[in-house]
Amino acid sequence: MPHGATVRHLEASIGGALGTNRGGKKMVRNQFNGTLYRTTTDMLDAIAEEWLSAGGANGIDFQRAVLDELSDDELAAEVITEWKLDGRNDEEPHMEFNEYSASDLAAAFGRLRGRFNAA
Numbered sequence: 001m002p003h004g005a006t007v008r009h010l011e012a013s014i015g016g017a018l019g020t021n022r023g024g025k026k027m028v029r030n031q032f033n034g035t036l037y038r039t040t041t042d043m044l045d046a047i048a049e050e051w052l053s054a055g056g057a058n059g060i061d062f063q064r065a066v067l068d069e070l071s072d073d074e075l076a077a078e079v080i081t082e083w084k085l086d087g088r089n090d091e092e093p094h095m096e097f098n099e100y101s102a103s104d105l106a107a108a109f110g111r112l113r114g115r116f117n118a119a
Contacts, residue, residue, distance in 0.1 A: 029098055040100055044108035051079045052112060067116055072109040076102050 030037040033050060037043035052063050052075070070078075080086050080095070080102060087093025095101065 032094075040098060040104070041108070043098065044100060044105055045111060047079060047085075047105065048075070048108040048112045051075065051083075052109075064116060067113050072106040072113065073102070075109045076105040079105060 030040055030043045032043050032046055035046065037046060052058065052066060058066075066075075083094075085094045085105075087096065095105075
């Protein structure tokens with residue numbers, strides 16, 4: 001299938017959930033770190049897990065210590081600031097495009113905290 005046809009097929013299959021960032025690149029809703037998620041909740045959970053684990057670099061004990069030290073709101077604020085999810089530097093705001101708030105991201109940290117507490 002030619003590349004243009006592939007893009008049109010992708011646009012149709014995801015129900016028009018594509019946008020364009022200021023650089024002209026296509027953005028897909030519920031996409032984070034190169035992975036497309038079925039729901040915004042799944043994507044937010046992935047963001048929280050990636051932040052806390054640093055992509056697997058942070059061990060379980062360190063992750064537990066961070067959860068003991070910081071609230072869900074504080075963790076969400078750190079991620080938003082450090083990863084510029086609110087669109088600083090003239091970037092398309094990931095938060096706006098994917099229609100989530102800081103409190104939605106904090107809730108993802110709460111779910112992650114719950115999984116840690118259950119383990």
